[in-house]
């Protein structure tokens with residue numbers, strides 16, 4: 001249980017390293033704004049805390065709060081100037097919590113009021129259930145101080161309201177998370193087939209291309225198109241055409257590895273992006289898919305076939321060019337009679353057996 005909890009908190013801390021989860025510029029801007037607010041909040045908590053300790057002659061906690069507050073302000077300044085700070089929000093949070101608790105232990109009972117913004121900040125920064133797992137022990141640590149410093153009625157009110165603050169903040173954060181993952185799914189998926197959509201494809205293709213450019217990490221792109229799909233629609237109706245598209249995506253998804261992705265590029269054209277895969281291995285997969293589609297009896301009335309084009313980024317000058325070349329290979333396959341796969345020969349030779357050893361499906 002402990003390990004699972006530790007892993008969850010660690011996972012959430014990593015995930016809440018914000019820039020790691022934010023992918024679109026809009027998400028990054030939103031996270032930056034949220035970071036600024038939270039960092040400002042935590043910096044503000046520490047300044048009056050330092051003042052109170054200083055005014056009662058407790059130099060050590062006063063100095064610690066002052067130094068930390070100054071560090072947080074510098075971090076804020078860096079984020080404003082350079083868009084990223086030297087401390088992540090979880091680190092800032094993990095530095096603030098012990099200081100507030102220590103301040104209470106040092107006899108500054110009014111520091112307990114800073115537990116309220118902290119109970120808001122913990123779920124907001126950690127974003128998931130781990131916020132609760134970190135917030136709850138913090139409250140437990142301060143319970144003795146609450147009952148020691150305040151009369152029982154007041155202590156109970158404070159405790160219940162702190163728990164309430166933590167629960168409401170966690171509940172709100174959970175609702176926000178659920179909504180955003182629902183929206184993200186809608187934004188990146190094609191509603192009919194469940195494949196990822198073209199917009200997401202363009203992002204993923206660009207990132208696969210920059211992995212190739214910067215680190216020479218190879219990927220293969222397969223473009224595929226259903227042959228004579230118009231005839232399917234015309235003869236059997238649009239609904240039958242839709243069923244073919246859904247069955248095709250299901251067949252591809254069943255075959256490819258977890259790391260690979262199938263996208264609906266448009267109409268009856270699809271793309272499959274295969275990380276760490278050579279063109280020759282992708283061609284083997286393309287032919288296997290072609291074979292499986294042909295023998296799958298998706299429609300009892302007529303045989304469905306596909307044509308495919310395979311290409312890696314070594315031959316391309318940009319992500320767009322990569323797509324253009326894979327598409328050109330696909331249309332060569334169409335022109336050569338359909339129900340076949342064509343490749344663009346790669347310009348790189350991976351050392352064998354590495355090239356061969358790369359798995360192409362699960």
Ligand SMILES: Nc1nc2c(ncn2[C@@H]2O[C@H](COP(=O)(O)OP(=O)(O)OP(=O)(O)O)[C@@H](O)[C@H]2O)c(=O)[nH]1
Nearest residue numbers: 225226227228229230231233238239241242267268
């Ligand atoms: N059922 C269905 N049909 C679609 C969908 N999107 C596009 N189409 C149809 O797909 C057909 C594509 O036809 P064409 O571009 O002529 O291609 P094709 O008949 O497959 O011919 P080739 O690609 O040359 O083999 C058109 O009739 C479109 O209406 C969809 O979501 N559902």
